Amino acid sequence: MLIDSKNVEESTTALVTEEAPDNKTRRYDRQLRLWAASGQSALESSRLLVISGTATSTSILKNLVLPGIGHFTILDPRKVTPEDSGNNFFLEGPSSIGKSRAEEAVRLLCELNDGVEGKADLRSLEEVLDNDKEWLTEFSLVIAHNLEGGLLDRLSKLLWEDESHPTLAIVRSSGFLAEFYIQYHEHTGESFICVIESHPETAQSLQIDKPFPALLRDSLALDFENMDVTDHGHIPYVYILVRVLEDWKKAHNGSPPSTYAERQEFKKLILAMRKKSDEENFEEAESQAYRAWTATTVPSEIRDLFSDPKDMKADTNKYIGLQKLYKKRAEEEKQIFKSYLTAPVDDATVDAFVKNAHALKLLRGKRWGSLDEDPKALAELVETSSKQLSTHLALSALTSLATKQQPNAPLTPTVEALTAEAQALLPAGVELPAEFGDAVGEVARAPNADLPNTAALLGGIVAQEVIKMITKQYIPIHGSCIIDLIETWTGILPV
């Protein structure tokens, strides 16, 4: 269970570590190894709004206060009920009953990290939407749990209006079932999120198939035949592959090995070059031979230019020399990249961009609610994602039933009523998926139940996605995440 050595190196070089680390660095050590100082500073500049102080809301906040977000506000006009104080770890049992839920939760959450600022706001969301909409847009991200349908609709539309408005995380749960969705910002007509450091786990292609001039030159300059045995056993496999491929192409009209038989022959050629049977570098070359016939495409080309080769059997000088070769090439490419820029961009941003160019991700989001307004899309999902869709429909049915009744009236929907609401979302003639019965039965069993374990799991999974959004590292969820804690699975409903 070791961490990827490259990740450690990358994330730790970003830390100031000439001296023994200070207390803050020591406190955050285990997370800095994942998102480095750049991610940490993004977290510390973030301002989050959480709507309502339910068990799920405080569970999410706990996992954001601990790693050190800058600020959070809980918006909640309610007083703590006996029911609240029984299932929320950030209330103090009976002694919290009757006090402001937001104030109690903020007080207890702030104990987790004195570097985080927390505030309670006792207004209702309705009041804010009516009189102080601007206030909502001052946050970097808004999280809403089990919001009433009408208010959720107003909130999600408001935050979708302008690209500068905060991202909205929508969380719904009912007993063992849950769903969450992240509404990304709007941008020039379409919404998008750009992840700068996605930490990909796929291998680099190293441009073996199209070696840049210096790499080809150095590889051809090596005298394999007359080299002494120790040096021969330490030629980095990159040089071996470039060389064997170059020879191969000369003999095959410039084409790389393409058939299975040719590829096997290519591998044999590599092994035939060994001077001793245990030369690991040639074994590495054989195992990496696919690189010779895997065409370097544009994204991986960028990847190769801006990241160093991973470790391979070699002596120090040859490896460091190879590393320098790739670094020099990267520097040259960066200058070319800069010459294309038409607007001034500071050097640090250019560096971060090119360093992670191989891992840039562009995700386009959609407005919350667009799925339920699209019966055709729902009908397709009945065929392709019936299990996930069943849970989504059952939760949507609950939201719409609740909207139809008096505010604060007890919610005790029947399976029949929920089924009718869900059916109404589908086009005429399309039947509900077979799994719908399992989902709707659970929603009818515990429509309002904010179970401690469901809340804790949502707390982790939603916080994880929020961290990815704020740090712009790793790849956030795309679509709606469905959670079933009976059979214990999660799934994505494409939106």
Next chain:
Amino acid sequence: MASQSSNNHSASADWPGRYHHIDHILDTPGPRTDPEFAAGDQVKNFLRKESKILVIGAGGLGCEILANLALTGFKDIHVIDMDTIDISNLNRQFLFRPKDVGQPKATVAAEFIMRRVPGVKVTPYFGKIQDKDDDYYMQFNLVICGLDSVEARRWMNATLVNLVDPDVPDSLKPMIDGGTEGFKGQARVILPTITSCYECSLDMLNKPTAFPICTIANTPRLPEHCVEWASVLEWPRVHGDRKMDTDDPEHIGWLYKVAAARAADFKIEGVTWSLTQGVVKNIIPAIASTNAIIAAACCNEAFKISTSSAAFLNNYFMLIGTDGVYSYTFEHEKRDDCPVCGGQAVDITLNPETTVEQLIETLTERQDLQIKKPSLSTPTKQIYLQAPPQLEKSTRPNLEKKVSELVPAGGEVTVTSSTLPMSLSLRISYST
């Protein structure tokens, strides 16, 4: 809810509405609930008054597990942890505060839970799981493990498998095991002797990275090679028998300086304080959110198993959070030749020329067995013993002998090792 008992930790601490949310589940069955489910008072009484649960580990997962169990209605919880609180725990182990640094995790966690969730009794034990005997483990209905050590999990798993007595139904203790690493984690349910056990799945673990000593000594290429050089070769050379303490900042500082100097000599970039510490302590990144997900999954299984209120996980849930939210729920299959729960010898076929030393090497390389420094014997003789020194010396000549000279075809070899939670039986056959 009149006070029926003078005990502080009894149900008398319950207030009306306390379990409103959970009672929705316990009062009514759902579509996927077992017909045996005894909805209402019976299941509530069992959960809140009779059930006794053991939590192994009060760290990243343990803190979360304790809080979830307490809120769900488990009232008699025991927790074992041998560690004390370090400042680097505070980014996720949310029951601890800066003033608690240096204190035992189990004790501080137990006190916190009892303060925050009235009426719940948490009994801490500051020590090792190996300190406790079978009678101790027999008292629990269920065990949840939130550990960071493979060795401790293997021991706990083997202990619970051995506890099973087919004539005593209560001897079967479900074990729920969680683990995390960065944005990834897994939770699983083990019914000892019935479903796949921890030992059955050893080959799913990643092989730890080991740097060849010749690379470290002669051809370093990575900053890690320089750190290994400082800790493995230079420390003993300079400090002799003085033990390296990876928690001592002065020791890490020394290693860092030595590694950085070597890196400079070889023009290697990237040696930092943090990297040095990460390599020598084998630090695994850890965050609150992943621990919350996995601990919640574990506690949810404990709740469902204890109440029969819904079907439970069969039997493995794996989560990868680096690229979206990806998870995979599957049934890990029991291995018939599992050394712990299979009850059969492991078959191994050897070339008749294989020496004892080569057999030992083969065994230590097997990912599904994970053995270090094994001792071998047959029912009639000792083949090779690692300790005590006099027996090691007297059996050492056997290392060069062929196994076929010492063990007949079809014969059994017993393997013991400090990393094995049990003795392993090998049935030897020879290729012709």
